[in-house]
Amino acid sequence: MYRVPLFHDESLTSYCSRLAAANVKTAPDFCLDMGIRFQDVIQATDFAVKRLAEIGDLPIESIQRAAIGKKGDSWIVGGEAINNKFYVRTQLRICPRCFEEDARAVDRMPGVRHYMRRSWSLQFVRTCPHHNCALNDFGRSPLHAIRCHDFIDSLMASDIGPGFGQVRPRALSGFERFSLDRLEGIRRHGGTLDSMPLERAGYLCEVLGIALLYGNNTDQAAVDEDQLWHAGEKGYQYLSRGRDGLRDALDVFHGRLELNKSDFGGGKLYGRFYKILWDQRDPVWDQIKRDIHDYAFAVLPLSQTANVFGTSKKASHISETELRTQFGLRPSHLRKMAVALGMLDAASAKSGAVPKDVARKVAEILADSLLAKKAAGVLGITYPKFAKYRRAGFFDPVIVPGNGVTLSERFSKRALEAFLESIHPAVGSPVAEGLKPINVAAKLARCRDSDVLKLVHDKKLKRVGWDDGKVGLEAVLVDPEEVLALDQPHEAEDPSLDEVGEILNVGSDAARSLCGSGYLPCYNGKNRYNQATQYVRHSDIEAFRAEYISLSEMVFEFSDRFGELQSAINTKRIRPSIPKASKHPNFYRRSEIEALMNAIA
DSSP states (O other): OOOOOOOBBHHHHHHHHHHHHHHTTOOHHHHHTTTTTTHHHHTTOOOHHHHHHHHHTTHHHHHHHHHHHHEEEEEEEEEEEEEETBOOOTTTEEEEHHHHHHHHHHOOOTTTOOOOOOGGGBOOOEEEEETEEEEEEEEOOOOOGGGGHHHHHHHHTTTOOOTTTTBBBBOHHHHHHHHHHHHHHHHOOOOOOOOOOOOHHHHHHHHHHHHHHHHHTGGGGSHHHHHHHHHHHHHHHTTTTTTHHHHHHHHHTTSSSOOOSSOOOHHHHHHHHHHHHHHHHHHHHHHHHHHHHHHHHHSSSOOOOOSSSSSSSOHHHHHHHHHHHOOOOOOHHHHHHHHHHSOOOOGSSSSSOEEEOOOOOOOOHHHHHEEEHHHHHTTHHHHHHHHHHEEEEESSOOSSOOOOOOOOEEEEEEHHHHHHHSSOOSSSSOOOOEEEEEEHHHHHHTOOOHHHHHHHTTOOOOOOOTTTTTTTGGGGEHHHHHHHHOOOOTTTTSSSSHHHHTTTTTTHHHHHHHHHHHSSSOOOOTTTTSSSSEEEEHHHHHHHHHEEEHHHHHHHHHHGGGGHHHHHHHHTTTOSSBBBOSSOOOOOHHHHHHHHHHHHH
16 A cells, blocks of 8 residues: 655645545545545544554654544634634635645655645635745535545546646735634734634634725625735734724724714614624624724714614713703704804704713703893893893803804893892891982983992992892892992093903903903993993003903914914814803913914924
């Protein structure tokens, strides 16, 4: 009987086929002659392994190394259980350079010089690691069951030809090196891949790479072998870096989709890649699923109704359904208010996910807000009188038009009630002789109602009464003589509020608003026509300008760098120290703006 050598990277069925051919037999017939079945060789039973070692006069260890066992639907190769769809033993995949070398090996018996390498059956390997050229795939063996594992017989039946296909140079990819290492029991390719069985890790690399390279919904059946080679490498490049690499890959998916809803699920986000993972029930996939779940809810505007391998109570955003059920608000109305308040980008006015904290804050503001007519009712005055107080700088609204949103001003009910409480006498002061309502006192003192109200609010009047028979500001009583005595003669050089508006380049209404809000101190005086007028001291103007700066002033002071400055303000999210109101613009703290200018200089 003729014997043949067993090569270190040869499969056991290839060796058995060559041994049979050397003795002019097919593998099934040769095995029967030797008292074993070829099926037992294919499945590497203990008896077949031992018998082939005896027949071939080889160490049992070398035969065991070449053996490929069977467990369910998987082949056992190098300690790895690989499903038969990823390890196709009857497929003739050949390196043309290897076969050229085999043909030139004159020390081997003619007809049995070629042998099947164990790695060629692994679908994740498409390149020869020795010759850096692509494997040529000649399809499945044309022989029937059992005989299709007879390598030498299959080669002759396939009529492959002497050249064994075209030589296509290509470097071995990192993904293929990973696959070959695993057949040798080597784990050195990152925690994510090393923790998974080869068949799962390899499949994960390929399906991820397909989605990244060819689109979220591309089916594996739609790509060819060369595309799969690129896909496997692409997936490996990300996954070999562990959890950080997986997150970078997920960011590619995230960048492809405009999230205008917060209840998108994993299928919408990740396409076929997600659906394939969803169908996997083996616990080995659970960690990958958890990592995707955790990262999606950490970085995407998802709500508790979104499902990415499950929902999450840690979701940062809220869905339209939740907006309606939890807050009783139309989503479009809440978005509009959030944009006006500067809590959402203007692009989100009509659609887009809403952060939970924004929805909660806007709902709280809306629950407390009143339109101007109702606000006037809380204060016990008419709407025209309320409007005059507003122009004088009292009662700043909590919601104003802005950021591209048109709406009516809204006022805080709590703030209005707190204002009334603040001017109510600490000790009950009954209606006394000489005390008059605000409007009457203002006429007698030849000043405005708002001037009197400011004196009351600033606690500058000693005699303040309260008429319990009336409501709100109509109940306030003051002494006209005391009001008249407190009118301060203004210094000739002090500017009026109209002039202050020009000095600050914001307009007179804005100056009054700043004065009424307490940001800019002012005092009451008489102009040359003996009319009540409000003035601001030069020292107070200089102090204000040293502390604050508006965008219009930035244009003047930093004209050549204003574009960069405005971009830096948006990027760094510098918040105005005096938020924009209906009558005055945003004012920023000057020290912050100057520090920003120094940083970008």
